[in-house]
Amino acid sequence: MVGRRDALLPRDKGQSSVGSRIVAAVLVGVLIGCVVAFLSPNGLLTAAPTPLIRHPKMVSSACESPEQVNLLKVDILSAKEKNSELKKQVKDLMEKLRLAEQGKGHAQEQFLVLGDSHKAGPFGTVKALRTNPPVIPDESVNPRLAKILGEVAIYKEIIVALANTNVKEMLQLWFTNIKKVGIPNYLVVALDDNIEEFCKSNDVPVYRRDPDQGVDEVGKSGGNHAVSGLKFRILREFLQLGYSVLLSDVDIVYLQNPFDYLYRDSDVESMSDGHNNMTAYGYNDVFDEPSMGWARYAHTMRIWVYNSGFFYIRPTIPSIELLDRVANRLSNDPKSWDQAVFNEELFFPSHPGYYGLYAAKRTMDMYLFMNSKVLFKTVRKDAKLKKLKPVIVHVNYHPNKFERMKAIVEFYANGKQDALDHFPDGSD
Incomplete structure (x- = not known):
């Protein structure tokens, strides 16, 4: 039995040595793999980069043909025409919106007055129709x-x-x-x-x-x-x-x-x-x-x-x-x-x-809408009223219309404070 065990001892040592080498090799391999993974995160075998594809309109203008330039000009003109048309449509819509808003209150009044019979509301709330509807344009x-x-x-x-x-x-x-x-x-x-x-x-x-x-x-x-x-x-x-x-x-x-x-x-x-x-x-x-x-x-x-x-x-x-x-x-x-x-x-x-x-x-x-009697009889003689700027002045009370019109322009538009002073209140 003793001789038999001795015969087996060298073989056990050899097997142990081989196993140790295998373990060491595995550890080295894992270590190398970690290093490679750290240095090349995308891998050693990467795909070739995708070539940049340029759109035809991105090509330098120096390389464009006359036909392409003409086409671009036509596109620009077409865009300008469309923009002009859109502006016109917006203007028309704004006008319709303004008219609609203006007529909104009138339409409500017309509905209340001209619609079905209804009871009068509380005291002080009843309003009659004030504005007649416009005619249909012809x-x-x-x-x-x-x-x-x-x-x-x-x-x-x-x-x-x-x-x-x-x-x-x-x-x-x-x-x-x-x-x-x-x-x-x-x-x-x-x-x-x-x-x-x-x-x-x-x-x-x-x-x-x-x-x-x-x-x-x-x-x-x-x-x-x-x-x-x-x-x-x-x-x-x-x-x-x-x-x-x-x-x-x-x-x-x-x-x-x-x-x-x-x-x-x-x-x-x-x-x-x-x-x-x-x-x-x-x-x-x-x-x-x-x-x-x-x-x-x-x-x-x-x-x-x-x-x-x-x-x-x-x-x-x-x-x-x-x-x-x-x-x-x-x-x-x-x-x-x-x-x-x-x-x-x-x-x-x-x-x-x-x-x-x-x-x-x-x-x-x-x-605001002043006749010439108000101007020459009252306003020009009142310091406070003289500071008011009317919307229009109608020279309806006086015969020398053109001369008074020019004086009114001098007074209100050109700031000549004595421009109205030499005229009489009424006609000469």
């Missing part, structure tokens, strides 16, 4: 005028003045100040060839009506009152086309943009011939008749007339009816004064044998 009435208005008007609003050669000097002062203020939406209705050419040469938007026998002769040679009466017939087409018109005589000086000061809540919004709060906005005038004894005092409601030379009129049925009524009366009685007829039709109520006009009215602020 461009077939005058396609040529419709095209002009589409180019000149802003938000379907425009200042309109009628003029013939008799008022050429005042017309020039009129549109010079409109341009100076920066009002783009205005139009002169030329009543003769001379005024049409004069406007074109001064880059003033102008419209010459088609020949109309009778009316055309009045326009060419008529005086102030004749031309003033003619405007009611001409304005009808503007309203039928769906445009609101700020009708303006040419003896008016513009100092601010009037469209910034309109309420647009009535069919007619007009300046007043009144010279203080009572006469401009209405007052209770007591008539005294002593012979009546106990009933000697009678209360009357009075207001000074609207000025037919400066008013804002919306395209509504009552507005068009007003124009028709005034034009019809003036044609049947040429001696009548258009301003008197304008106010009678606007204010006289329905009574036996007569149906009054159901039109909404608003009186403009007399210090």
Whole structure:
């Protein structure tokens, strides 16, 4: 047994030595692997880098062919045209949005008043309809005028003045100040060839009506009152086309943009011939008749007339009816004064044998839309009122219109404080 164990001893030592070497080799291999992994995290065998692929448009311009350059130019022009079209669409949408917002309150009132019958609300909450809805535009009435208005008007609003050669000097002062203020939406209705050419040469938007026998002769040679009466017939087409018109005589000086000061809540919004709060906005005038004894005092409601030379009129049925009524009366009685007829039709109520006009009215602020009586009799003599800058001044109370217009420009636009001083309150 002893000899047998001795024979086996060398073999056990050899096996132990081999095992130790294997373990050592494994440890060395693991150690080498860790070192390699640390030094080459992506591995020893990595894929070749992907070549950079260039887009054709990234190639240097020096390498582009003329055909490619032309194509790029065409693309740029096309993009500019699309951008211009988008701007126009945005402008149209903004206009529609403004009109929609403006009409939102009116539509709600119309629904409440014209819709199904309903109960009255609590005390102090009931409101009646104030603004009539606009007419549906009809461009077939005058396609040529419709095209002009589409180019000149802003938000379907425009200042309109009628003029013939008799008022050429005042017309020039009129549109010079409109341009100076920066009002783009205005139009002169030329009543003769001379005024049409004069406007074109001064880059003033102008419209010459088609020949109309009778009316055309009045326009060419008529005086102030004749031309003033003619405007009611001409304005009808503007309203039928769906445009609101700020009708303006040419003896008016513009100092601010009037469209910034309109309420647009009535069919007619007009300046007043009144010279203080009572006469401009209405007052209770007591008539005294002593012979009546106990009933000697009678209360009357009075207001000074609207000025037919400066008013804002919306395209509504009552507005068009007003124009028709005034034009019809003036044609049947040429001696009548258009301003008197304008106010009678606007204010006289329905009574036996007569149906009054159901039109909404608003009186403009007399210090913003100022007549020349207010200016020369009151404002120029008051230190505080002299600091107020009106929107327009209408020289309607005085005959020497052109001289006073120039003085008004000197006073308000050029700051010459004594420019108005030498004029009398009234006419000479």
